[in-house]
Amino acid sequence: MAAAILPTGGSAKRPEETASAYPGSFIRAIIIDSGSAGGRLAVSNRRALQEPGIVAYSGQPDTSDVPGGAHSRSTPITFACSVIMPVARAPGRQGVESRLVPVNAILDLALADGLNPAPLADAGWTVSALEVPVKVNGETVVCDVVLFNPLAGHLLAVEAKSGANLEPEQGRRLTALTPQLLVIAGGITVPKPVPLRCGVLYACLAENADRICLGADEAGLRVPVLAVSGSEATLLRPQLADPLLSAALSSPAVWTYPIARIVPFDHESPAEAFDQPVRSELISAMTQQRPSITIRALTEQAVRHFPIYGRAAQNRLLRAVREAARRAADAEPERFRYERSTGVTEERVAVLRSPETFDRRGRTQGYQAVWGSRATRSRRQAEIPGQIDLFSEFDEAERVATEEESDNGNEGDGDAQ
Amino acid sequence: MTSRSDLSANVPVDGNVPAKAFVLEVHTDDPDAYLAEIAGGRGNVQDTDDAFLSRVFARSDGEFWVDRLQPRFWVFHTAWASAPAAAWLRDRVESRRDTDWMWLPSAHLRYIAPEALSRRVSTKFDGKRLVDSDDAARDLKVQLSGSHAERLLDKITALPDYRSAVSFSNIEVDLNDPDLGPLRESVRRWGAFAAHGEQFTHHAQFVQMVISRYARLVESIEALSLRFDPLNDANATALQDTDAGGASFAGMPIGIRFSRSIPDLPAFCEELFSSRAPFRLWGQPAITQNEALVEAVDLHVGQRIGIELGHDWMRVYLHAGSCGNTVARLISNLQTRFDGALTLTHPSLQDAAGLRPSPALSR
Numbered sequence: 001m002a003a004a005i006l007p008t009g010g011s012a013k014r015p016e017e018t019a020s021a022y023p024g025s026f027i028r029a030i031i032i033d034s035g036s037a038g039g040r041l042a043v044s045n046r047r048a049l050q051e052p053g054i055v056a057y058s059g060q061p062d063t064s065d066v067p068g069g070a071h072s073r074s075t076p077i078t079f080a081c082s083v084i085m086p087v088a089r090a091p092g093r094q095g096v097e098s099r100l101v102p103v104n105a106i107l108d109l110a111l112a113d114g115l116n117p118a119p120l121a122d123a124g125w126t127v128s129a130l131e132v133p134v135k136v137n138g139e140t141v142v143c144d145v146v147l148f149n150p151l152a153g154h155l156l157a158v159e160a161k162s163g164a165n166l167e168p169e170q171g172r173r174l175t176a177l178t179p180q181l182l183v184i185a186g187g188i189t190v191p192k193p194v195p196l197r198c199g200v201l202y203a204c205l206a207e208n209a210d211r212i213c214l215g216a217d218e219a220g221l222r223v224p225v226l227a228v229s230g231s232e233a234t235l236l237r238p239q240l241a242d243p244l245l246s247a248a249l250s251s252p253a254v255w256t257y258p259i260a261r262i263v264p265f266d267h268e269s270p271a272e273a274f275d276q277p278v279r280s281e282l283i284s285a286m287t288q289q290r291p292s293i294t295i296r297a298l299t300e301q302a303v304r305h306f307p308i309y310g311r312a313a314q315n316r317l318l319r320a321v322r323e324a325a326r327r328a329a330d331a332e333p334e335r336f337r338y339e340r341s342t343g344v345t346e347e348r349v350a351v352l353r354s355p356e357t358f359d360r361r362g363r364t365q366g367y368q369a370v371w372g373s374r375a376t377r378s379r380r381q382a383e384i385p386g387q388i389d390l391f392s393e394f395d396e397a398e399r400v401a402t403e404e405e406s407d408n409g410n411e412g413d414g415d416a417q
Numbered sequence: 418m419t420s421r422s423d424l425s426a427n428v429p430v431d432g433n434v435p436a437k438a439f440v441l442e443v444h445t446d447d448p449d450a451y452l453a454e455i456a457g458g459r460g461n462v463q464d465t466d467d468a469f470l471s472r473v474f475a476r477s478d479g480e481f482w483v484d485r486l487q488p489r490f491w492v493f494h495t496a497w498a499s500a501p502a503a504a505w506l507r508d509r510v511e512s513r514r515d516t517d518w519m520w521l522p523s524a525h526l527r528y529i530a531p532e533a534l535s536r537r538v539s540t541k542f543d544g545k546r547l548v549d550s551d552d553a554a555r556d557l558k559v560q561l562s563g564s565h566a567e568r569l570l571d572k573i574t575a576l577p578d579y580r581s582a583v584s585f586s587n588i589e590v591d592l593n594d595p596d597l598g599p600l601r602e603s604v605r606r607w608g609a610f611a612a613h614g615e616q617f618t619h620h621a622q623f624v625q626m627v628i629s630r631y632a633r634l635v636e637s638i639e640a641l642s643l644r645f646d647p648l649n650d651a652n653a654t655a656l657q658d659t660d661a662g663g664a665s666f667a668g669m670p671i672g673i674r675f676s677r678s679i680p681d682l683p684a685f686c687e688e689l690f691s692s693r694a695p696f697r698l699w700g701q702p703a704i705t706q707n708e709a710l711v712e713a714v715d716l717h718v719g720q721r722i723g724i725e726l727g728h729d730w731m732r733v734y735l736h737a738g739s740c741g742n743t744v745a746r747l748i749s750n751l752q753t754r755f756d757g758a759l760t761l762t763h764p765s766l767q768d769a770a771g772l773r774p775s776p777a778l779s780r
Contacts, residue, residue, distance in 0.1 A: 111669040112669070113641075113669045113670050113671070113672045113732075113762060114672045114674075114761075114762025114763050115670075115672040115674075115730065115732065115762050127666045127667075128665060128666065129648065129663060129664060129665045129666055130645070130663070130666050131662050132648065132663045133661035133662070133663050140661065142661065142663075185648070185663075186648065186665070187648050187665055258708055258725065258727070260669075260670050260725075260732060261725065261734075262670075276703070276710075277721075279712075280700070280712040280713065280714050281721060283699050283721075284714050284720060284721050286719075287514055287714065287716055287718075288514055288719040304643065304645060304736050305645045306645070307646065307663075307664035308645055308662050308663060308664040310660040310661050310662040311662075312660050313660075313662065363716075364691075364692045364693055364694070364697075365692075367692040367716060368691065368692050368699075370699075
């Protein structure tokens with residue numbers, strides 16, 4: 001759902017158009033009767049919220065400790081009170097599609113990023129390549145993931161099953177692979193002259209594991225299977241695995257965090273899966289003040305793992321990105337325009353207007369407005385965004401007052417001169 | 418013409434006004450043209466006898482001596498007043514996508530130099546926008562002057578309720594070298610240095626030491642960026658009759674573990690990806706109960722980064738060719754806005770972010 005900041009009361013007032021005659025001012029109270037002061041302040045605050053046309057808040061967030069903070073031109077100087085709206089949710093699916101869980105699980109187990117357990121990385125395997133086509137006995141088989149353990153000289157060809165069916169012919173080709181073929185096909189560097197060996201591992205969703213094992217038995221494939229569930233990854237048929245692999249996965253690897261999304265989507269993903277990456281790349285083009293970006297370039301950037309796919313899959317990705325780009329442009333016709341290819345130009349998205357070059361609201365709010373990406377939501381805090389901190393209210397006044405009356409030297413910051 | 422040895426006269430460290438140095442991270446294949454561009458024209462740049470040292474006339478009353486010895490991290494030396502000098506540089510940084518500050522993580526300030534005696538420290542932790550109002554430590558601003566001033570912040574860090582609100586923002590240290598003499602340095606987390614001392618070279622070496630350590634962090638981050646490179650042409654030729662792809666793979670996500678929990682993930686995301694300073698991240702997060710996914714854009718440099726966020730963890734997917742400074746800035750800003758005690762889950766990265774300096778400088 002897209003949502004945007006709306007001025008209080010739902011009027012058409014723009015954020016920078018506070019109704020106060022003194023946009024730099026805010027509500028002050030000189031407390032004399034301490035017994036009722038809190039109540040007065042509360043009333044004042046309520047009134048400001050309820051009557052934005054009469055009383056407006058303004059101020060600036062304290063970003064003074066960083067360059068480009070409080071004095072940055074991109075930081076809004078004043079804020080209007082905002083209507084509270086539900087937080088914006090991005091279009092697109094959340095999490096990894098179940099189809100892509102097995103391949104991402106294998107990658108996560110082999111990447112020692114310090115979050116989920118990485119028993120394959122701990123045992124010495126590294127991820128060498130993805131979607132590696134290998135010619136075996138005149139036929140081609142594609143290995144979804146190739147892992148290499150340079151110390152042990154062990155290569156692991158992983159078939160990540162998105163479903164429950166095992167293809168016997170593909171399995172036979174995989175089991176016919178030799179380490180030499182994998183090294184050449186995967187462009188793998190072997191740093192030490194160790195004897196090379198290889199094995200095959202099937203990875204699948206735990207719910208499909210029984211059928212995959214059955215299919216392997218029926219095809220006469222003596223291969224281990226990694227069953228991946230939402231909570232763990234378990235090696236089945238460990239007696240068929242290389243001892244190094246069965247030792248590494250001797251106990252289930254329990255996910256302590258969500259599985260990393262190295263392959264977040266693919267050519268079979270639903271259309272909305274492309275919206276976030278495509279829109280981000282269009283924003284990126286905006287920031288760099290590019291006048292346009294071709295659909296081909298947009299695809300290669302939005303789908304970072306684009307090179308792993310063959311031509312047919314790449315064409316499907318291109319189509320999916322094109323559709324996402326058209327949706328993005330249609331939703332923001334003042335900022336983007338999808339343009340078909342002509343005799344002289346490639347198919348592309350033109351950037352018509354960027355907050356970098358002109359946006360009456362300022363750069364930050366300009367970006368916030370794209371696809372209504374800025375939304376407000378119920379805040380837990382009692383403070384109003386942009387309201388000046390009462391605790392600090394008299395800091396400057398105190399500094400001025402005391403300095404005027406004192407001729408004492410101020411030690412100050414050494415670098416503030 | 419002027420040479421490097423004349424810097425001590427042009428940016429004196431022994432005058433009333435401190436010598437200042439600002440570090441900018443730049444990306445350029447043509448440093449001379451780049452410098453002329455940010456200086457507002459070649460007429461504002463004066464060459465020196467040193468190929469890596471230039472004089473830049475900022476305004477009628479201000480100038481920088483720009484040292485480009487480190488191709489990626491340029492040092493802008495000046496005797497100009499801090500405020501206009503920083504403002505001039507800020508305008509350059511803000512208006513470009515290939516220039517950024519040096520965003521020191523808290524530990525790089527805490528352990529700024531071996532055998533340095535810390536004289537003054539400050540933490541300006543501002544969690545108003547990201548930390549729950551009921552939290553024991555939402556804002557913490559402490560400034561202390563005195564011998565071994567950092568020990569106060571260490572003591573606060575030792576208190577479980579407050580450790581996440583301690584992040585070094587500024588440190589002033591005394592260094593005393595038998596050959597180079599005394600030096601007092603004040604360092605800000607965004608790469609600004611001010612110095613008093615006897616020898617300019619002492620100050621310049623100190624700045625370079627801090628840069629080197631930071632450069633190692635940035636390079637360590639970039640070494641983990643995700644890279645998919647098409648498999649070699651030889652293999653493609655052998656398989657030209659097939660619809661084959663295939664790519665080698667390198668890198669991994671960068672994990673961050675928080676010491677405090679994010680109580681309200683949507684509110685946190687709303688702020689983090691609001692495009693506002695200091696994070697300047699644009700994004701439309703997809704949020705579930707326990708996780709948020711976002712393909713964000715770092716508006717500082719205009720590059721996309723993937724971010725996954727849970728209640729006490731974050732994964733950053735940096736892609737090949739992206740700048741590691743993006744993650745370094747994210748870390749530094751998270752330390753001062755949400756969790757000063759966050760840790761990086763990758764051991765070598767945590768080592769680089771928390772790196773203590775070697776005693777080379779102090780000899």
